[in-house]
Amino acid sequence: MVNLSTRYLGLDIKTPLIVSSSGLTGSVEKIQKLEELGVGAVVLKSLFEEQIRFEAGTQLKNGDYPEAYDYITGYSKMNSVEEYLKLIEQAKKSIKIPVIASLNCISSDEWVSFAKNIENAGADALELNIFFMASRKELSAEKIEDLYYDLVVKIKNVTRLPIAVKMGSQFTNLAAMVNNLYLRGASGVVLFNRFYEPDMDIENMQLTSSDVFSSPSDIRLSLRWVGILSDKIENIDIAASTGVHDGKAVIKQILAGAKAVQVCSVLYKKGEEHVKVMLGEIEAWMTGKGYNSIDEFRGKLSYRQIPDPSMYERSQFMKYFSSYH
Ligand SMILES: Cc1cc2nc3c(=O)[nH]c(=O)nc-3n(C[C@H](O)[C@H](O)[C@H](O)COP(=O)(O)O)c2cc1C
Numbered sequence: 001m002v003n004l005s006t007r008y009l010g011l012d013i014k015t016p017l018i019v020s021s022s023g024l025t026g027s028v029e030k031i032q033k034l035e036e037l038g039v040g041a042v043v044l045k046s047l048f049e050e051q052i053r054f055e056a057g058t059q060l061k062n063g064d065y066p067e068a069y070d071y072i073t074g075y076s077k078m079n080s081v082e083e084y085l086k087l088i089e090q091a092k093k094s095i096k097i098p099v100i101a102s103l104n105c106i107s108s109d110e111w112v113s114f115a116k117n118i119e120n121a122g123a124d125a126l127e128l129n130i131f132f133m134a135s136r137k138e139l140s141a142e143k144i145e146d147l148y149y150d151l152v153v154k155i156k157n158v159t160r161l162p163i164a165v166k167m168g169s170q171f172t173n174l175a176a177m178v179n180n181l182y183l184r185g186a187s188g189v190v191l192f193n194r195f196y197e198p199d200m201d202i203e204n205m206q207l208t209s210s211d212v213f214s215s216p217s218d219i220r221l222s223l224r225w226v227g228i229l230s231d232k233i234e235n236i237d238i239a240a241s242t243g244v245h246d247g248k249a250v251i252k253q254i255l256a257g258a259k260a261v262q263v264c265s266v267l268y269k270k271g272e273e274h275v276k277v278m279l280g281e282i283e284a285w286m287t288g289k290g291y292n293s294i295d296e297f298r299g300k301l302s303y304r305q306i307p308d309p310s311m312y313e314r315s316q317f318m319k320y321f322s323s324y325h
Helices: 028-037 049-059 066-094 108-121 141-158 174-183 216-232 247-256 265-270 274-289
Strands: 006-008 011-013 017-019 041-043 099-105 125-130 163-167 188-191 198-201 206-209 237-240 260-263
Touching (some): 006 237, 017 274, 028 066, 028 274, 066 108, 108 125, 125 141, 141 163, 141 174, 174 216, 188 216, 216 237, 216 247, 260 265
Parallel strands (some): 017 041, 017 260, 041 099, 163 188, 188 237
Antiparallel strands (some): 006 011, 198 206
16 A cells, blocks of 8 residues: 655645635535545635625625625624634534635735634634736736735734645746745745636627636646746745646646645546545556655656756747747
């Protein structure tokens, strides 16, 4: 029997498969089933800033009653928070694997005090899903990056929980960004979040939404950056995310240097039982290669470990594939 255990955010996890923040981890029953199937940890669905605002907005649309509006806004905010804390508490009572809470945030003042409640409810770690839509031309890249840093610093000030930042890839210098998050106290990063993206219906002349689920080819962007950053910022734990649909993809991300790998879309598409198939694929590959533990092959194909690290940095097709006509 091979040993699939690994460490992520200072937590011992029995397999490298973590179920991403989503409806898949929205109830104690679902989480219990995921534990039985063999996942190493779960990230609870996010407590969304937008969700709280939306709830309040739909319950009272008439802006003529500001006091009532304030009351209901406060009430539904508390309820969401209460329900979330209850989910953490109940999950902790029912399962042994680590429970990582998730906050979707950008405005640090609003959210920081919640982090302490999350710690008190028993969560093992906190994932911050931070995203700022950088579409205002007056805002400098530095100011936007500072929003991310401030948030990590403020959250670190109120909780002792290990923090992971779940982020997108669109920064001018990802290595500097991740290093700065580490220097401000982040223990890990999740590379990368997948965002809602618009599409168009050209018959009905409407903006529509694109596919909510990833496909296996979406792994590539993450694979490149896991490979590069696992070597360049050695002390931060990387959880690979997006496009991981089978055991092979998990193996690739670990070879690139990931400490753990998050999965979501594939479980929506194929059912939670697919966890077992993926773990079986990893075990079979490890047995075939003679590896007994994850640590034995982690990072074997990372940036510094391969003969030509520039393979990770190649980006101009014309330069490398000019023989294609
Ligand atoms: C239906 C659905 C709900 C999601 N909800 C959340 C969420 O609440 N918080 C979050 O951080 N990410 C959320 N995500 C993003 C996933 O956690 C994950 O990062 C993304 O889907 C990429 O991983 P995948 O390719 O394995 O699906 C959601 C994704 C899906 C498909």
